[in-house]
Structures are given as C-alpha cells and as structure tokens.
Amino acid sequence: MNHNAERSGARALVESLEKAGVEVLFGYPGGAVLDIFNCLTDAKFQFILGRHEQGSAHMADGYARSTGKPGVCVVTSGPGATNTITGLATANMDGVPMVLITGQVPLSQIGTDAFQEADTTGITRAVSKHNFLVHSADEIPEIVAQAFYIATHGKPGPVVIDIPKNCQQAKTTAQYPERVSLRAYHPESAATGTQMARLAKMLNDAKRPVIYAGGGVIASGAAKDVAAIAHRANIPVATTLMGLGAFDEHDPLSLRMAGMHGTWAANRAIADADLLIALGVRFNDRITGKLAKYASKAKIVHVDCDPASIGKNVGVDLGIVADVKDVLTTVSSRVKSASHADWLEKIAAWKAERPMSYKPLHEAVIMPQQVVEAIDAATDGRAVIVTDVGQHQMWCAQYFRHSIPRHFLSSGGMGTMGFGIPAAIGAAIARPDHMTVAVCGDGGAQMTFEELVVAVEHKLPLTVVVINNGCLGMVRQWQELFYKGNYSGSILTVKGRSANEHLEQDLEYDYLPDFTMMAKAHGAAAYRVIDPAKLEPTIRKAVKSGKPSLVEVIVEPRANVYPMIPGGHGVEDTVFD
Amino acid sequence: MPDKNALTEIYRLNCFVENKPGVLARIVGLISGRGYNIQTLNVGPTEDGTVSRMRIDVLGTEKVLEQIMLQLRNQVNVIEVTSRRRQQ
Numbered sequence: 001m002n003h004n005a006e007r008s009g010a011r012a013l014v015e016s017l018e019k020a021g022v023e024v025l026f027g028y029p030g031g032a033v034l035d036i037f038n039c040l041t042d043a044k045f046q047f048i049l050g051r052h053e054q055g056s057a058h059m060a061d062g063y064a065r066s067t068g069k070p071g072v073c074v075v076t077s078g079p080g081a082t083n084t085i086t087g088l089a090t091a092n093m094d095g096v097p098m099v100l101i102t103g104q105v106p107l108s109q110i111g112t113d114a115f116q117e118a119d120t121t122g123i124t125r126a127v128s129k130h131n132f133l134v135h136s137a138d139e140i141p142e143i144v145a146q147a148f149y150i151a152t153h154g155k156p157g158p159v160v161i162d163i164p165k166n167c168q169q170a171k172t173t174a175q176y177p178e179r180v181s182l183r184a185y186h187p188e189s190a191a192t193g194t195q196m197a198r199l200a201k202m203l204n205d206a207k208r209p210v211i212y213a214g215g216g217v218i219a220s221g222a223a224k225d226v227a228a229i230a231h232r233a234n235i236p237v238a239t240t241l242m243g244l245g246a247f248d249e250h251d252p253l254s255l256r257m258a259g260m261h262g263t264w265a266a267n268r269a270i271a272d273a274d275l276l277i278a279l280g281v282r283f284n285d286r287i288t289g290k291l292a293k294y295a296s297k298a299k300i301v302h303v304d305c306d307p308a309s310i311g312k313n314v315g316v317d318l319g320i321v322a323d324v325k326d327v328l329t330t331v332s333s334r335v336k337s338a339s340h341a342d343w344l345e346k347i348a349a350w351k352a353e354r355p356m357s358y359k360p361l362h363e364a365v366i367m368p369q370q371v372v373e374a375i376d377a378a379t380d381g382r383a384v385i386v387t388d389v390g391q392h393q394m395w396c397a398q399y400f401r402h403s404i405p406r407h408f409l410s411s412g413g414m415g416t417m418g419f420g421i422p423a424a425i426g427a428a429i430a431r432p433d434h435m436t437v438a439v440c441g442d443g444g445a446q447m448t449f450e451e452l453v454v455a456v457e458h459k460l461p462l463t464v465v466v467i468n469n470g471c472l473g474m475v476r477q478w479q480e481l482f483y484k485g486n487y488s489g490s491i492l493t494v495k496g497r498s499a500n501e502h503l504e505q506d507l508e509y510d511y512l513p514d515f516t517m518m519a520k521a522h523g524a525a526a527y528r529v530i531d532p533a534k535l536e537p538t539i540r541k542a543v544k545s546g547k548p549s550l551v552e553v554i555v556e557p558r559a560n561v562y563p564m565i566p567g568g569h570g571v572e573d574t575v576f577d
Numbered sequence: 578m579p580d581k582n583a584l585t586e587i588y589r590l591n592c593f594v595e596n597k598p599g600v601l602a603r604i605v606g607l608i609s610g611r612g613y614n615i616q617t618l619n620v621g622p623t624e625d626g627t628v629s630r631m632r633i634d635v636l637g638t639e640k641v642l643e644q645i646m647l648q649l650r651n652q653v654n655v656i657e658v659t660s661r662r663r664q665q
C-alpha cells in the first residue's frame with residue numbers, strides 16, 4: 001500500500017483499528033457513522049451487530065474482561081451514544097479497557113441542536129477514563145493510538161472517541177504512529193527498594209497474615225504469583241467479588257470471598273489478622289463495612305496501580321503504587337517459608353463453625369443456591385460464569401468454586417442489571433472454545449434479552465440460566481430485612497403485588513414472561529425446570545450441547561443471601577440463615 | 578459528599594494542564610462532581626502556548642485535598658499539580 005495514500009477519515013479509522021490489533025468490533029449503525037460502516041465490510045476484523053447499543057457496549061466489556069484486551073464498540077451519534085452510557089459507567093467502575101467510537105454531527109453543526117446531536121464528550125466525561133472529540137480527519141490515527149494506550153495503561157478504563165461526520169468524510173494522509181507519546185500521562189510506577197524491603201519484613205514478621213486479592217490481581221496476570229507466595233509462607237487468601245478466580249477456592253488456604261456476603265472465615269480472619277496484604281483492591285464499602293472496625297488489628301499493605309485508590313477508604317501502613325505482578329515477583333524470593341500453624345488452625349475452626357450453607361424452605365421447590373451448585377457440577381467448575389446483578393450474582397460468587405482467572409465476570413462496582421447476557425456473548429465470542437454460562441435473574445434478564453439473537457446468529461456455546469424467583473430478589477430481601485416486609489415494586493408475579501399497582505389478581509399464568517418461549521423466539525433451545533431432580537441433568541444437557549440455550553429454573557422466591565453483614569456494620573453483626 | 582463541618586481550610590491548587598478544548602470542563606467536573614465547592618477559579622495562559630495554568634481554591638480538609646490532587650494527577654491532560662493551604 002502506498003504510505004502517503006489519501007483516504008477518508010473513516011477508512012483511516014478502520015486502518016488504525018486494524019493497526020491497534022482489533023480482532024472484533026461490536027456496534028450498531030446510524031446516520032452519523034454510515035461512512036465508518038461503509039468501510040467495515042472490507043476490514044480485517046470481525047463485526048458483531050448487537051440489538052441495542054447498551055448491549056453492544058456490554059459485549060465489548062465482556063470481551064475485554066475475558067481476554068484482557070480492549071473491547072471495541074462503534075455507535076451512532078445522539079441516542080446511539082446515550083444508550084452506551086450504562087455500558088461505559090460499568091466498565092469505568094471495574095477498570096475494564098474499552099474503546100468506544102461514537103459518530104457526531106458535522107463540526108459546523110455542533111451546538112445547533114442538530115438532528116441526533118448530543119454533547120457526547122460532555123455526557124461521557126464522568127463515566128469514562130478519557131474522551132476525545134476529533135476536529136479533523138488528520139487527527140484520527142494518532143487519537144486512536146492514544147485511546148488504546150490510555151484504555152490499557154495505568155488503571156484500565158473506557159475511552160471515547162467522538163468523530164464528527166465531516167471528519168469521517170474528509171481526506172487525510174495521516175498514518176498510525178509507531179509509538180504513542182502523551183505529554184502529561186505517564187501512569188507507570190514501580191515500587192522502591194525501601195518499600196520492597198518493608199513489605200518483605202512485614203510478611204516475614206507477621207503471625208496472622210491474610211492476603212486479600214482483588215480484580216487488580218487478575219488484571220495484572222498475577223494469580224500464579226499470589227499462589228506461590230501463599231503456599232511458601234502458608235498465608236490464607238481471601239478475595240473480593242472482582243478477585244474471584246485469582247486464587248483457587250479448592251485450595252485449603254482459600255478463605256473464598258470476603259465482604260458483605262463473604263464467608264464467615266474470610267471476614268473473621270480479616271478482623272483478626274495482624275497483617276492484611278491487599279492486592280489490587282479498592283476497599284469499597286461493600287467489602288469493608290464499618291470502616292473503624294475494619295481489619296482493626298492489622299497493619300495494612302495496599303498495592304495498586306492507581307495512586308488515587310491508595311488510602312482513599314482505608315488508612316494504610318504501606319501503600320505501593322505499582323503493578324501487582326511486578327511487586328509479587330520481586331518480593332517472592334525474600335519471603336521465608338512459614339507454617340503459621342496456630343493461625344491456620346484458628347481459620348479451620350471458623351470454616352467449620354460457619355460453612356457456606358442454606359436451608360431448603362420446601363422439599364419440592366428448588367433453592368436458587370442449588371442451581372449454582374448444579375452449574376458447577378455440570379461444568380466441573382470450568383465454565384466461564386457471567387452474572388447479572390442481584391441475589392443470583394451473590395449466590396454465583398458463593399456457591400460456585402472459582403478457580404480460574406477471568407472465568408467469573410460480573411458488574412461489581414456499578415452493579416448493572418442487564419449486564420449478564422450481552423457480556424456473556426462478548427466473552428463467548430472472545431473464547432469460543434470455552435463453555436460460557438450467563439446466570440441472570442428474572443428481572444435483569446428482561447433488560448437486555450434481545451441480545452440473545454447474537455448468540456444464536458454466531459452459534460455460540462452459551463447457556464443462559466435464568467434463576468426465576470418471581471421477584472427482584474435483592475430488593476425484596478432488603479425490604480424484608482430493613483423495611484418490615486413492605487414489598488413495594490419488587491414483585492414480578494401478579495400474585496403478591498401491592499394494591500397501589502391496581503392489578504387484577506386473575507391472570508391465568510403468574511410468571512410472565514415465559515422465558516422459554518422468549519428464548520425459542522430468538523432461535524435458542526430452551527428448557528424449564530421445576531422439579532429438583534431434573535435440575536442438574538437439564539443444565540448438563542444444555543451446556544454440553546455447545547449451542548445457544550436457555551434454562552429457566554423456577555426457584556424458591558423467599559430465599560435470601562446469607563451470610564450478610566448489614567451495610568455500615570462489622571463482622572460481629574453478621575446475620576446467618 | 579464531604580462533611581460540611583469538616584470543611585475548614587481553603588486550599589489553593591496550582592494546576593498546569595494541556596491547553597486543549599474540554600480540559601477546563603474536565604477539571605472542574607472532577608472537583609464539583611465529588612461534591613466539593615470551588616471558591617475561586619482562575620485560568621490563564623503560560624509562556625508556553627500549549628500549556629494553561631489553573632488556580633483553583635477549594636474548601637476542604639487535607640484528606641480531601643489529597644484525593645483531589647491524586648485524581649487530578651490521574652487525568653490524561655494534567656501536567657502538574659501543586660497545592661498549599663491559604664490563610665482564611
């Protein structure tokens with residue numbers, strides 16, 4: 001190809017995406033991106049057409065979470081762009097690398113309330129890591145390179161490139177840069193020798209250490225290094241929700257998940273520890289509960305790539321701004337072997353005292369926790385689990401034995417209902433050799449169900465499991481526990497709805513919609529399970545088919561997520577089933 | 578949101594940023610979006626035409642200020658930030 005060849009800004013964009021290594025582009029067309037779509041048909045990467053821009057954005061997010069590579073998405077101006085806001089915010093909170101390209105009205109029309117004009121850079125500023133408004137076609141290759149750099153360096157996040165239509169049409173000879181240099185953004189930072197020496201000493205001096213691993217461990221690819229140090233010095237490991245998969249939960253050193261719905265052993269151990277080594281975590285309020293009581297006996301070491309996260313919520317004794325993997329590989333040789341026998345004995349006692357368990361409420365009715373156990377059994381714990389948000393999300397965290405990084409994908413920070421199905425599609429497209437299971441509630445599944453068509457079109461090995469409890473379970477649970485059982489707006493069946501909704505209680509079918517009919521209408525195989533004996537065989541059949549399928553499981557509506565530390569409380573206030 | 582009773586000191590932030598469209602909005606949004614009130618804001622050119630200087634006075638505690646500084650330094654267009662406490 002002639003290097004100085006003149007081509008349109010749209011063509012330069014597609015070329016730049018190819019140079020950036022893009023293999024899959026998710027998106028949805030419209031007037032302001034017609035020039036870009038016109039070039040997509042001869043692009044080297046695959047294009048995946050979603051059915052709603054929120055869905056396309058979550059697909060790019062799921063693709064990124066499952067691979068670590070940036071997810072890329074293109075949408076039109078105005079409503080196309082505003083439909084992606086939830087997708088951006090979700091990725092931004094969880095530090096997921098993404099590049100979103102939005103069309104914009106021509107530069108000359110910006111600010112005139114033109115058709116499908118929205119102030120995209122203004123609107124996305126607070127929910128993205130960075131954004132660009134392109135002013136000329138000549139800027140496109142450089143801005144694309146910068147966007148990918150920013151999305152993937154420092155704490156990863158979504159970057160928006162807003163491209164006015166006239167810039168897509170204008171001619172340019174600008175080329176994709178060999179390397180990116182940003183004047184003001186240099187996020188790389190490494191631990192100092194003194195910090196490393198202190199960390200090693202603290203580790204070797206500790207009597208009751210706990211490693212506390214978050215999403216940053218997975219993002220930096222440090223799971224093996226965590227395991228190496230834990231095994232050498234017999235240090236128990238707890239994780240956050242985002243850290244599930246960073247440490248094998250079958251390992252006797254695993255405390256499993258800590259926090260509001262974490263295990264008794266994990267929360268007890270953190271409360272009693274004399275050293276907490278927090279790796280790639282944010283100390284979010286769902287984790288810490290009452291701050292004054294959090295890890296109050298412990299010295300806290302916090303390693304994170306984001307300087308702004310260190311000391312933000314919890315005071316630390318040693319804060320290290322660096323890549324988690326770099327820190328662990330460096331400190332590893334200085335960690336002495338230790339048995340911590342007394343400490344591990346205490347922990348074993350806490351595990352035995354309060355194992356993760358639930359009580360069936362009715363022998364003929366499936367408990368939702370059982371569904372998650374069945375998915376674990378049917379997939380030998382090897383499925384990529386993508387959750388929606390609610391009670392089922394917590395049960396997936398608690399009752400699946402997580403052991404593989406990037407095999408548990410969930411909207412942690414934002415808690416976005418509607419994430420599950422499209423993110424699972426993105427993950428399945430990224431790794432078609434894996435079994436992917438999206439676990440959704442009956443509420444969240446309705447938010448982005450339309451995307452199931454994409455799984456069918458691409459014959460993805462994806463099973464959607466809808467845990468149908470007939471209600472917005474997590475809301476219902478809080479109303480039961482904290483609002484005297486006033487189930488306002490949280491019941492999805494007609495039966496049990498409050499009087500102010502003015503519903504006739506005479507429906508012949510109480511559970512609407514029929515998810516199996518919905519799935520079939522979208523071209524997927526579908527099964528409904530009510531009988532506990534059929535649960536695991538049905539899930540096994542669906543998952544092993546390797547085809548897009550949906551299993552709707554009617555479960556006990558009154559089940560709650562336990563243990564639970566009510567917001568703002570400490571571990572001693574844990575409520576059990 | 579900051580605790581109103583804790584807002585006792587005025588801090589002056591001196592911020593050198595790339596002179597590009599949208600940067601002012603980004604910086605102001607970052608501070609006001611976290612519930613902190615900007616008392617005074619002053620933006621002007623420097624000898625280097627590609628760099629602007631922002632002087633921002635915010636009411637807050639030292640901890641708040643530290644967070645704002647860290648967040649500002651995380652911004653792609655922020656070259657340098659310093660701060661000092663001002664007499665009330």
Ligand SMILES: Cc1ncc(C[n+]2csc(CCOP(=O)(O)OP(=O)(O)O)c2C)c(N)n1
Pocket residue numbers: 388389390391392393415416417418440441442443444445467469471472473474475
């Ligand atoms: C987009 C969005 N809207 C509202 C909420 C608040 N919310 C959190 S969990 C929940 C209930 C979810 O219900 P369902 O999908 O049926 O899952 P379940 O809790 O029953 O397992 C709601 C409404 C949210 N997290 N996201």
Ligand SMILES: [Mg+2]
Pocket residue numbers: 390441442443467468469470471472473
């Ligand atoms: Mg539900």
